[in-house]
Structures are given as structure tokens and as C-alpha cells.
Amino acid sequence: MALEHAILVSLLEKPGSGYELARRFERSIGYFWTATHQQIYRVLKRMESDGLLAVREVPQQGRPDKKEYSVAGLGRAALSQWLHEPIESESVRHDLAVKIRGAAFDDPSALIHEVERHRQVHSDRLAHYLAGELRDFTGPEASAPPDAGQELQHVVLRGGIAYERMTIAWLDDVLATVHQLGASRPRT
Amino acid sequence: MALEHAILVSLLEKPGSGYELARRFERSIGYFWTATHQQIYRVLKRMESDGLLAVREVPQQGRPDKKEYSVAGLGRAALSQWLHEPIESESVRHDLAVKIRGAAFDDPSALIHEVERHRQVHSDRLAHYLAGELRDFTGPEASAPPDAGQELQHVVLRGGIAYERMTIAWLDDVLATVHQLGASRPRT
DNA sequence: CCGGACATGTAACAAGTTACATGATTAG
DNA sequence: CTAATCATGTAACTTGTTACATGTCCGG
Numbered sequence: 001m002a003l004e005h006a007i008l009v010s011l012l013e014k015p016g017s018g019y020e021l022a023r024r025f026e027r028s029i030g031y032f033w034t035a036t037h038q039q040i041y042r043v044l045k046r047m048e049s050d051g052l053l054a055v056r057e058v059p060q061q062g063r064p065d066k067k068e069y070s071v072a073g074l075g076r077a078a079l080s081q082w083l084h085e086p087i088e089s090e091s092v093r094h095d096l097a098v099k100i101r102g103a104a105f106d107d108p109s110a111l112i113h114e115v116e117r118h119r120q121v122h123s124d125r126l127a128h129y130l131a132g133e134l135r136d137f138t139g140p141e142a143s144a145p146p147d148a149g150q151e152l153q154h155v156v157l158r159g160g161i162a163y164e165r166m167t168i169a170w171l172d173d174v175l176a177t178v179h180q181l182g183a184s185r186p187r188t
Numbered sequence: 189m190a191l192e193h194a195i196l197v198s199l200l201e202k203p204g205s206g207y208e209l210a211r212r213f214e215r216s217i218g219y220f221w222t223a224t225h226q227q228i229y230r231v232l233k234r235m236e237s238d239g240l241l242a243v244r245e246v247p248q249q250g251r252p253d254k255k256e257y258s259v260a261g262l263g264r265a266a267l268s269q270w271l272h273e274p275i276e277s278e279s280v281r282h283d284l285a286v287k288i289r290g291a292a293f294d295d296p297s298a299l300i301h302e303v304e305r306h307r308q309v310h311s312d313r314l315a316h317y318l319a320g321e322l323r324d325f326t327g328p329e330a331s332a333p334p335d336a337g338q339e340l341q342h343v344v345l346r347g348g349i350a351y352e353r354m355t356i357a358w359l360d361d362v363l364a365t366v367h368q369l370g371a372s373r374p375r376t
Numbered sequence: 377c378c379g380g381a382c383a384t385g386t387a388a389c390a391a392g393t394t395a396c397a398t399g400a401t402t403a404g
Numbered sequence: 405c406t407a408a409t410c411a412t413g414t415a416a417c418t419t420g421t422t423a424c425a426t427g428t429c430c431g432g
Contacts, residue, residue: 001391002283009290019411029289032282039392041413062401064411080294086302087283091420094220095190095275097344101217102197104337106268114274148369149292155365156285159358166354170347177343181336189419207383227420229385250429252383279392 002087003043004052006033008071008079011053013149015070018044031129031160044069052078100174109182112175119171126164133157190275191231192240194221196259196267199241201337203258206232219317219348232257240266288362297370300363307359314352321345 010021010029021044022037024030035043047053052075056068071079096118103111137154198209198217209232210225212218223231235241240263244256259267284306291299325342 002281002286003391005283005290006286009286009293012293013289017411018413029286032280032285034279034281034392036393037411038394038413043391045413060410063409064400066411076293079290083287083290083294084298086305087287090281090283091222092220093190093222093278095193095278097220097347098190098194098197098217099271099275100340100344101201102193102267102271104340105197105200105264106271108336108340110272117274146369146372148296151365151369152288152292152296155362156288158361159285162354162358166350170350173346174343177339181334181339184334191419205383206385222420224421225383226385226422231419233385248382251381252428254383 003033003035003039004047005079005082006035007040007043007047008052008075011069011071012076012079015068017058017066017068019066021069031125032156047075050074103178108178111178115171115174115178119168119175122164122167122171126161126168129157129161129164133161191221191223191227192235193267193270194223195228195231195235196240196263199257199259200264200267203256205246205254205256207254209257219313220344235263238262291366296366299366303359303362303366307356307363310352310355310359314349314356317345317349317352321349 006025006029007021010016010024016024018037018041021040022035025033025035025040044053048055048069052072053069054072056070057065058068059065096115099114100111133154137150137157194213194217195209198204198212204212206225206229209228210223213221213223213228232241236243236257240260241257242260244258245253246256247253284303287302288299321342325338325345
């Protein structure tokens with residue numbers, strides 16, 4: 001189960017509560033691993049009882065208390081072990097591709113709005129990534145010694161950027177294809 | 189649930205048995221939607237009892253009999269409805285990205301083999317896609333009238349090709365980053 | 377006779393989703 | 405007084421994974 005590993009990485013980067021983790025899964029980590037708060041709370045509880053995590057009750061003023069989780073020795077060992085074993089898959093789930101192939105049996109032009117909407121989402125995401133890159137990975141870098149964590153986070157972000165750019169270009173290709181189809185074969 | 193929709197699309201493209209579907213999910217459709225035979229049999233049974241699919245027992249010689257499924261009217265309607273409603277997400281699960289960020293807390297150079305292995309997988313997949321493109325989408329195309337199904341399948345394949353190319357380039361970026369890290373900061 | 381392709385399944389479990397539930401504080 | 409943010413959870417359900425189970429035919 002890789003949600004556990006994603007949580008370990010996130011908590012190593014910075015300890016935090018279930019709520020905070022849930023928010024990180026809507027941002028940074030969430031770009032390559034999704035999870036809802038229900039799932040996170042459930043898994044945190046299990047990981048704690050398995051001794052992978054340590055909890056600390058943090059009383060707060062003007063806010064509900066929170067449970068701050070951090071990675072215990074066992075958790076670190078579990079992560080290390082996972083890092084050393086090969087992983088497969090990255091099991092794909094591209095609903096849009098299924099839709100595109102399905103559209104052949106229905107009205108292909110109905111795709112247009114949907115594809116444009118997705119293009120917008122990816123375009124926004126790209127802008128967001130680029131802003132993050134500018135903010136976090138430029139400037140004092142040249143002078144300061146390269147930090148492994150920083151460099152690795154940056155290369156993951158560059159992956160996200162490349163992915164969004166590729167996707168946008170592909171969606172343009174899809175739109176052009178659908179339009180061409182409509183032009184040469186107007187529907188009944 | 190989009191596995192149902194992927195099955196509908198696949199069966200519309202060509203009716204077939206659970207076994208055949210399972211094999212298609214290791215190839216063509218499998219490139220953007222994964223499913224094991226156990227899952228497929230379970231869902232097929234449900235879809236049939238829901239009236240989305242029709243079955244035909246096909247006795248065979250020298251082989252076990254098979255149940256050939258095809259899409260019923262209800263199934264076609266269900267697909268059509270799905271095509272017309274917006275979909276979200278494409279919920280991501282990039283184990284490798286989690287690993288890369290996690291490597292900062294362990295030995296980054298342990299990534300090298302893993303990344304090279306993944307690069308090989310994507311490189312093979314790209315070659316496979318390109319061969320398929322050459323086989324299925326070149327030649328009589330210019331003379332024959334454009335077939336919507338063909339064009340849409342082709343654009344999905346082009347998406348796969350773009351994805352693999354992007355991924356390979358990114359993995360090279362990852363390798364370069366890790367090597368650079370090792371060079372400037374040799375590990376203890 | 378053994379392994380691989382063909383063909384279909386069951387059972388148990390793990391993971392993910394959706395809906396519901398509670399309660400405090402702060403900004404408008 | 406109302407909505408938003410912070411904070412944590414339960415329950416029911418659907419999906420997806422892993423392991424097990426069975427049986428034929430064909431080629432080597």
C-alpha cells in the first residue's frame with residue numbers, strides 16, 4: 001500500500017495532523033497521489049497502532065486540539081525498505097481516453113466541451129506549478145550547496161510541469177481531430 | 189464506475205468473452221485502464237444481470253466453451269449518458285514520484301536502478317505504440333474517407349506516444365539530477 | 377507427461393468513496 | 405446569524421487485489 005508511504009514521506013518532510021495531511025493531499029503530494037481525509041484518518045490510526053508513527057496531542061487556543069503525527073523509527077525503516085524494493089505498475093486510469101474512444105459510438109462533437117474543460121484544468125495546474133517553481137526553486141540556489149531534498153522535490157515538480165504541457169498539447173490534438181471529423185463528416 | 193464504461197467501449201468495438209476482454213486489458217485498452225480477469229468476470233456478470241449486456245454461449249471445438257458478450261440497448265444508452273456528463277479527476281497514483289521524494293530521507297543513489305528499470309519499461313512501451321501506429325494508422329488513410337472510430341483511436345494512441353516520450357525525457361532528467369547529487373555530495 | 381494457452385470462476389481481504397455527524401472559532 | 409476554516413471521526417458501500425480452484429487441449 002503506497003498511501004502509507006506517501007504519508008511517511010509527507011510527515012518526514014514535515015510532521016502534522018490528519019487535517020494538515022489532508023490539505024497537503026489537495027496540493028503538493030496530491031499532484032501525484034490522491035487521498036481524502038476519511039482515508040487519511042483511518043490509515044493514520046492504523047499506522048500509529050502499528051508503531052510506524054508517533055502522536056503528540058497539541059492543545060491550541062481558539063482552535064480544536066490537534067494530533068500531531070511524526071514518523072517513528074519503525075516508520076522510517078518501513079519507508080527505507082519500500083524504497084529499496086522495486087515497484088511496478090502506476091496503474092493507469094484515463095477516463096478521458098475511454099470517453100474519446102467511446103465517442104465513436106455516439107456523438108463525437110459532444111466531446112468538444114468536455115475536452116476544453118479538461119484543457120482549462122490542466123492549463124491552470126500548469127500555471128500553478130510554474131508559480132510554485134518560481135517561488136521555491138529559484139534564487140539562492142546557485143550559491144547555496146545543493147540540498148538533496150530540494151533537488152528531488154524540484155525534479156518531481158518538473159515532471160508535473162512536463163506532464164501538464166504534454167497533456168495540453170495532446171488535448172489540442174484531440175480538439176483538432178474532432179473538429180476535422182465534424183468538418184469532413186457533418187453529422188445527420 | 190468507469191470499468192463498466194471501458195468494457196462497454198471495448199465490446200462495442202468488438203464483442204468477446206471475459207477472457208478476451210482480460211487480454212485486451214493487457215493491451216490496447218489496458219494502456220489507459222487496467223483490470224484483472226477476476227474483476228472483469230465479476231463486473232460482466234453484474235452488467236449482464238442489469239441488462240446492459242447480452243450473452244451468447246459459444247461452443248467451441250478443442251477449447252472450452254465461451255460466453256460471448258455484446259452490448260445491449262440499455263448498455264449503449266448507459267454509455268451515451270456517461271459520455272454526455274462531465275467527468276473529473278483521473279485520480280493520479282505515481283508511486284515513483286513518491287519514491288523520489290522519499291529518497292531524500294534515505295539513499296538517493298538507490299533510485300538509479302529503479303529509475304533505469306522504469307525507463308526501459310516506458311521505452312519498450314513507446315516502441316510498441318509506434319509499431320502499432322505504423323501497422324494500424326498508415327497507408328490507405330489518405331484515399332479512404334476518415335472513419336471517426338479510426339481517427340479517435342489514433343488520437344488516443346498519439347496521446348500514449350506523447351506520454352511515453354515525455355516520461356522517458358523526465359526519467360532522464362531524474363537520473364541526471366540524482367547523478368549530480370551524488371557527484372557534488374558523495375555519501376558518507 | 378509437462379507447461380502453456382484457453383476459459384471461468386470463488387473467497388477473503390485491502391483500499392477507496394460517499395454520506396453523515398459533531399463542535400469550536402472567526403470574519404463578515 | 406451565517407458561512408468558512410479548523411479539526412476529527414463513524415458507517416455503509418463499492419472497487420480493486422491476491423490467492424486459490426478447476427478443467428481442456430496442444431505442442432514438445
